Amino acid sequence: METPEDERLDVTKEPVGLSFTHSPVMVEEVLSYISSAPLGLVVDVTVGLGGHSSAILESIEGSQILGMDRDLRALEIAEGRLARFAGRYRLALSRFSGLSAEIAKLEGEGFSAAEAGVSAVFADLGVSSMQFDDPTRGFSIRADGPLDMRMGPSGSSLTASEIVNGASFDELVELFYSQDEPHAKRISEAIVRNRPIDTTAQLAGLVEKAVPFHFRKGHIHPATRIFQALRIVVNDEEKELDSLLSQALDLVMPGGVIVVLSYHSGEDRVVKDRFLEASTGGCRCPKVLGCVCGAISRGVVLTRGAKLPKKSEAETNIRSRSARLRAFQITGGE
Numbered sequence: 001m002e003t004p005e006d007e008r009l010d011v012t013k014e015p016v017g018l019s020f021t022h023s024p025v026m027v028e029e030v031l032s033y034i035s036s037a038p039l040g041l042v043v044d045v046t047v048g049l050g051g052h053s054s055a056i057l058e059s060i061e062g063s064q065i066l067g068m069d070r071d072l073r074a075l076e077i078a079e080g081r082l083a084r085f086a087g088r089y090r091l092a093l094s095r096f097s098g099l100s101a102e103i104a105k106l107e108g109e110g111f112s113a114a115e116a117g118v119s120a121v122f123a124d125l126g127v128s129s130m131q132f133d134d135p136t137r138g139f140s141i142r143a144d145g146p147l148d149m150r151m152g153p154s155g156s157s158l159t160a161s162e163i164v165n166g167a168s169f170d171e172l173v174e175l176f177y178s179q180d181e182p183h184a185k186r187i188s189e190a191i192v193r194n195r196p197i198d199t200t201a202q203l204a205g206l207v208e209k210a211v212p213f214h215f216r217k218g219h220i221h222p223a224t225r226i227f228q229a230l231r232i233v234v235n236d237e238e239k240e241l242d243s244l245l246s247q248a249l250d251l252v253m254p255g256g257v258i259v260v261l262s263y264h265s266g267e268d269r270v271v272k273d274r275f276l277e278a279s280t281g282g283c284r285c286p287k288v289l290g291c292v293c294g295a296i297s298r299g300v301v302l303t304r305g306a307k308l309p310k311k312s313e314a315e316t317n318i319r320s321r322s323a324r325l326r327a328f329q330i331t332g333g334e
């Protein structure tokens with residue numbers, strides 16, 4: 001069964017508003033992997049509000065960062081948070097799929113770490129607290145807003161509204177099943193019957209009424225998987241993650257690391273499988289024979305099973321509760 005980004009999306013527990021209170025998730029663990037890599041360029045592809053990036057710049061002497069995000073507002077906030085490290089970071093408005101291109105641009109700019117090569121790629125997947133907490137962005141189940149859900153509003157045109165109001169019944173069912181929503185048919189029927197649906201509160205209320213009574217009062221809102229499914233499609237998240245991992249495996253220098261924090265089992269599985277495949281080179285030869293297919297390993301998986309946040313962090317940082325960290329090291333380092 002898919003695990004939704006339950007704690008992150010359970011906005012019932014969070015104040016609604018633009019507070020931007022944000023503690024980076026599993027920061028100690030992230031730092032320990034990144035600091036084990038040789039010195040070079042650290043790429044934080046989800047710079048968001050700058051939480052992890054500022055911790056890296058603060059804690060790892062001589063570190064330099066390229067911080068990327070597809071959300072211009074996030075970059076403005078990150079800029080404010082990172083300003084005290086002037087000269088040691090660059091920010092870029094880009095999707096994951098633009099990773100190699102952004103690094104190539106930096107090389108031409110004479111940013112010294114970029115000349116040294118990429119020592120780490122870090123991703124903290126999903127939506128930031130700023131994006132969740134701003135009702136106008138349309139990610140929030142509780143606070144009313146337009147059905148938007150674009151992480152980078154200026155860079156893409158598809159909105160959640162277009163899917164909710166334009167997709168066929170069958171397309172909706174397939175989409176919601178893809179997030180393991182057990183009531184996909186009932187919910188899709190209710191959506192099709194009640195269109196047009198203009199706001200997040202309308203959609204959340206309609207889903208709540210569509211599911212059987214005893215599913216309405218749990219600790220996770222019954223529309224959680226529906227919102228998650230819509231957001232994944234609106235932001236093309238599966239393709240973006242795939243592109244990120246492929247590029248990172250090619251870009252990171254020997255001894256360097258790729259570190260990913262995921263928040264639902266769908267994306268965690270993708271990361272797990274890609275790391276495993278990179279470690280075996282895709283070899284399927286029976287262990288007893290040893291490898292006879294000539295597959296070449298790209299490195300080693302550093303996390304046997306996903307790392308979870310410490311109990312103390314899970315108790316104090318709601319957003320960490322569904323986090324799973326996986327790390328991979330490219331072969332050839334000291």
Ligand SMILES: C[S@@+](CC[C@H](N)C(=O)[O-])C[C@H]1O[C@@H](n2cnc3c(N)ncnc32)[C@H](O)[C@@H]1O
Nearest residue numbers: 024046048049050051052070095096124128240
């Ligand atoms: C969970 S937040 C990161 C928070 C950040 N680690 C911090 O400590 O402040 C995820 C960020 O990644 C960005 N993001 C998600 N998918 C992206 C993609 N495909 N390309 C670029 N940015 C993306 C979102 O816009 C969001 O700002």
